[in-house]
Amino acid sequence: MSGLVIGRANRPCDRLHDQSQAATSPKVLQALILRKEGCRKEAGRVRGKPHLNIQISDLINKVREVFIETLDELQWMDGTSKEKARDKVSLEQLSCLVSLDQLTPPPDQDTGKAGKAHLDPGPELPLMAWIKKVLHALSIKEQIGYPDYILEDQNDKLDQESASLNFSEEKYFENILEILKATAQKSLKKLREPVDPDAWIIGAAVADAFYSPNRNQIVFPAGILQPPFFSKQQPQALNFGGIGMVIGHEITHGFDDNGRNFDKDGNMFDWWSNFSAMHFKDQSRCMVYQYGNYTWDLAGGQNVSGVITLGENIADNGGVRQAYKAYLKWVERHGKEPRLPGLDLTHKQLFFLNFAQVIF
Secondary structure (H helix, E strand, C coil): CCCCCCHHHHHHHHHHHHHHHCCCCCHHHHHHHHCCCCCHHHHHHHHCCCCCCHHHHHHHHHHHHHHHHCCCCCCCCCCCHHHHHHHHHCCCCCCCCCHHHHHHHCCCCCCCCCCCCCCCCCCCCCCCHHHHHHHHCCEEEEECCCCHHHHCCCCCCHHCCCCCCCCCCCCCCCCCHHHHHHHHHHHHHHHHCCCCCCCCCCCCCCCCCCCEEECEEEEEEECCCCCCCCCCCCCCHHHHHHHHHHHHHHHHHHHCCHHHHCCCCCCCCCCCCCCHHHHHHHHHHHHHHHHHHCEHHHHHCCCCCCCCCCHHHHHHHHHHHHHHHHHHHHHHHCCCCCCCCCCCCHHHHHHHHHHHHHCC
């Protein structure tokens, strides 16, 4: 741990944020975007977080972009509800979360060399619409890896987590009671404290991912950011079929039979039009019927409950669809990946192979 601390007054990101508020020229914004991305990388290095966070955020941006595009394809959802859905996953202001692909054009068709970053919106696209298109950050919040305070030398928050515990090496049962008591006290204490929107809802070592509807937040602990879900050494087909599908799964939870009852701020609010709500229920009944006809041999041939599993089934179907479309867009931009030696499988097949591996 470096122990280096950047004071708020000296943070480059804060100065860039102030500058971006007054930016009116695409060229100025282009410079700010490039500097923001560098600022973000530097912040990750200084705080001790690996570039893994940047890579996962970039994957989230790619899957999120496909989700927003898919909204336009829905025939059963009206324009008003689509706009509300976009608001739930779209940003209204500038952010450090910039997709690297959006700053790096594809290679020139004639020379094969990478083109120069060109973010001019052109005369047909208003500036604010262009900003929203280039900067795909979310109303939906994200947490990746672990909270920053774990590696901050001057932060005693981690020590405070266990300060009230009094363990004994010889009394296992009493130790369990200590944990239960401390957990109950921690929960009761929250009744008299302001809500902390940045608090982590799960430990960093958990090999799972989560969506919180009343926070409108997706969480990817460090425990799941490893093979087979993700590795910077494995082909992108595996990454999109693994953690990419999980990302799409969690985002879709915000619009399943439970998550759809919450708005972009995490408030329980019916933002759906009557038309869209009615057709959502019709579409859901179709999925309930489909999964309700599956049987499970290990359970004596019993049928799966399509009602109980509806939320997960919606998330699985939406997640794999978004991740696959995001991978195809990645291939269009970067080209096909070389085949893995010894495997007679295309990368499209590898995508679904890893999807099957992580889903089961």
